[in-house]
Amino acid sequence: MTATAPRRRGRPSRTESAAGPATRDRILAAAREEFAQRGYEKTSVRSIAKAAGVDPALVHHYFGTKEQVFEAAVEVAFVPALSASGAIDEGPLDGVGERLTRFIFGIWENPATRAPLLAIVRSAVNNETAAAVFRRLVAAQLLGRIARRVQLPDAELRATLAAAQLVGTAMLRYVIKVEPLASADAEQVIARVAPVVQGHLTGD
Template identity: 60%
Template sequence: MTSGKSGDDAPKRGRGRPRRDAVEDGPGTRDLILTTARSEFAEHGYEKTSIRGIAKSAGVDPALVHHYFGGKEQVFEAALEITFAPAMTVPDLVVHGPMDGAGERITRFFFSTWENPDSREPLLAVLRSAVSNEAAVSIFRRIVTRSLLHGITPSLPLEERQMRAELAVAQLVGTALLRYVIRLEPMASADPEELIGRLAPIVEYHLTGVPPAKS
């Protein structure tokens, strides 16, 4: 007679919970998975990134990824929001100053975020995935609404407030898509100051409804 429990009698682990003998878990493991996931999504996009691929790159069991986050959509949102949302939350000084010059303040802040390599990676991950996957589009929409739009709209005139903010954001996000993802020339190689000078009056027009002054 053998001691111990048989395979049928042994306690069953919950779905998505890693085996204790198969995964090395510990402080920092969750953050490691998030950092790895962000890099995988940035490099491969949402469609071509898998839980197994994230786990392999992070050096952990795939069950550990499921244990912490659930499915791929939850990993995607968690990995991006911790860096994307704070980076895209417009500071009070940018939106609560006088409307005259708001276009330049917002455009300059936007480019400072994109030109910073630390914040550019999660932004690239969102845009690359959002152009081809509905789940990523939904996540992108939620993050943009929470950050940029909610930051901008309180400072705008009530009439057509939401439309004005969305058009301003569309101008900037479209530029980011062409410059950093598609890398369309000459926009991809243009000096950021040149692009800020060209875009700021248009962004301000969308926000205020006042056409740019003719030079």
């Protein structure tokens, strides 16, 4: 029997490297599931690799560190929220609060888009590294867009307060599941939250 040449540590085999985008997507899907179930601190590159059915070296090959894996998973999971440009930019400014609230709650109400967001929020709440990744993404991609639309001297503060209203409500409803908010009709919640968001964005 011919001996197989030993692999160099930290580098995937040629076969693994050639696995392509499908393998990368499988790793990301496994990472989102691991972060959702175990949180950032208890998730490791090894556990992600095991869930994806690949060697840990392949995870490092595609993404690098655990923080970088988390950031990549967050970016993919956060795409629906980052596509809020229509809700923010289209239509009159005096209706942006309702459009934005309805858009964000639409993402949370959809089980397919809710699960990745739960992974992000749970990890960000429990770990500063995960929280820093979340802040960078939100600040760069969402809050800046809202602030540019508002175009007032304190636009960044207004955008942050509006986001706090939406994130806080979503946390209580979908993550902590505080009643009666957790089981309230979504339209009723939107009707109450949207004017508050509008007030943060354009009120005196």
